[in-house]
Amino acid sequence: MIKILAKIKLYKTERKTPFKSGYRPLFNFTPDMKTSGQITLKENIDFCPGEEGIVEIAFLHREFLGEKFDVGSKFTFGEGALPFGEGEVREIIFN
Incomplete structure (x- = not known):
């Protein structure tokens, strides 16, 4: 598990x-994977x-967050094809 x-x-x-x-929701850190x-x-x-x-x-598994996942990584989130919002990683709490 990883928390950010x-x-x-x-x-x-x-x-x-x-x-x-x-x-x-579903998070998208890379173009081809949610x-x-x-x-919370x-x-x-x-x-x-x-x-x-x-x-x-x-998140349960880090491998689905992309190879370049780190502080500063940007992402979108939503429930379907269109994102509801966007975000940026500020801190990795638990890795």
């Missing part, structure tokens, strides 16, 4: 409802469309 702190932004246009801790991760909110109870903030994200 990341700054994320939830787009206003793609998702209309907020999410809570435990949300499990992986599931679980978001650090600042709020809900994360609303248009909002930006720091969250903790847990």
Whole structure:
């Protein structure tokens, strides 16, 4: 398992409802691979469309995050073909 702190932004246009801790979207660190991760909110109870903030994200397997995964890595996340938001790794907490 790997845990990170990341700054994320939830787009206003793609998702209309907020999410809570435990949300499990698909993350895309590389163009050809998506992986599931679980978001834990650090600042709020809900994360609303248009909002930006720091969250903790847990992933089960590092190999699905790409060979160049590190602090500063950028990613998108969502549930289908179109991303709901984007983010950047700020800190690797547990590796």
